[in-house]
Amino acid sequence: MNSARRQATRQKLYEAAVTLIAEQGFSSTTVDEIAERAGVAKGTVYYNFASKTELFEELLRHGVGLLTRSLREAAEAGVKTSGRHVDALDAMIRAGLDFIARYPAFTQLFVAELWRTNRAWQSTLLMVRQDAVTVVATVLKDAVDAGELSEELDIPLTASALFGMVLVAALDWQAFQPERSIDDVHAALSRLLQGRVASG
C-alpha cells in the first residue's frame, strides 16, 4: 500500500483533475475525462479515491499544502536576510506570485470555490484557507510586534486584502498580460503596498 507506483498514479490524477476543473468547474468535469487526461483507466480512479469529491478534496489539501509551505519558507528566508519583517512580507508576495505563475490552474480553481457555500467540501476548504491566511497574519503580527507596522493595523482584514491584491493582480497578469515579467509585476505591487503611489 502507498507504493511509489500508486503515488505516481495519484499525482497524474491530480494534474489531470486540476486543469480540467479549473477550466470547466467541478460539476462539468467528468470522471471519464479525468481518467483519459491522466492516461489511466476509470477503474483506477476509484481504486485510488473513494469518489470524485474525495479526489477533489485531497487535491485541495495537496495544493494549499504546497502554497503554505512556500509562503512560510519565503517569510523565514526574507526575515533572515535583513532582520526586517516587512522584507518577509515582500518575500511572501514574491512567493505568492511564483506560486500562481507555476500553478495557475490550481489558483483559478481555489478562487472559484473559496466563497461558495453549501458545498460538500466546504469544511475542507475552510480549513485550508485558514492555514494560508494564518501564515500571512503571523508575519503581519510579527511586524507589528517589532514596531515596523502601526499598532492600529487590522491584521485579519489586511491579511485578506493583501491576499486579494496579489491574487487578482496575478490572475489578471496571467490572463491578460502574460508577456510581462514577474519582476515587473512584483515591483508594481511592492510600490502600491509601500505607499509609494502618491506623487511627489
Place this chain on the structure above:
Amino acid sequence: MNSARRQATRQKLYEAAVTLIAEQGFSSTTVDEIAERAGVAKGTVYYNFASKTELFEELLRHGVGLLTRSLREAAEAGVKTSGRHVDALDAMIRAGLDFIARYPAFTQLFVAELWRTNRAWQSTLLMVRQDAVTVVATVLKDAVDAGELSEELDIPLTASALFGMVLVAALDWQAFQPERSIDDVHAALSRLLQGRVASG
C-alpha cells in the same frame, strides 16, 4: 412584448438564479431549482430565456451594469465635492463595498467565473469585466494626469490590484466577520491604500 408582467418574471428568475448559482455553481444548479425558487414553471424559464446559459449571461450583464453605474456615480460625486481625484478613488472603494454588501451572491458568482477559461460565456464575461476595470482605470488616469499620483504608476495592474483588494477583503468580511460595520472595513482599506500602514 416586454410587458411589465414579463419584466417582473425575469427579475424573479434573476434573483432565484443568482443565489443558487453563487452557492452551488452554474453546472450544479438545475433549471428546475431556479424555476421552483422563482415560483414559476420550468417552461417559463425557457419562454423568457433561450437557454440556461443565456439566462446566466444576461444575469452577468445585468449585475455588472449595476456595479459600473454605481462606481461611475461614486467617482463623479467624489471628485465633485473636493476636486481631488484620490477622493474619487476612495468614494469608489466605498461604492464597491456597498455593492458587495448589497449583492453578495452576485459578487461570489462573478469572482468564481472570472478566471475560468473554455466556458460558453467567456466572451460575455470578458466584456463586462472590461467595463468595470475601465471605470477604475479612468479614475486612476485622471489622478495621474492631475499630478495627484505618481506618473510611474502602472495603471492597469494597479486597477486590478485595487479591485482585488476590495473584492477579497469584502468577501472575507461578509463570510467571516459579518458583524463589522462597513465604515470600519472602509477605514481599514483606506488606510492600507494611503500608505498609512507603516508605523511611526
Place this chain on the structure above:
DNA sequence: GTTTTTATACTGACCGGTCAGTTCAATCAC
C-alpha cells in the same frame, strides 16, 4: 355590453442523453 378573437405569458409531463459509481475477470509489475 356581451361574445369572439388574438396575442402574449405561462404550465408541467415527458423524452433523450449524460454521468457518477459499480462490478469483475483478466493482466501487469514489483
Place this chain on the structure above:
DNA sequence: GTGATTGAACTGACCGGTCAGTATAAAAAC
C-alpha cells in the same frame, strides 16, 4: 504472488430542453 491497474459493460438517478395545451387580458366585432 500480491497489490495495482485495466477495460468494458452496466445501472439508475438526474437534468436540459421540448411542446401541446391552458390562462389572461385587452381589442374587435356584433
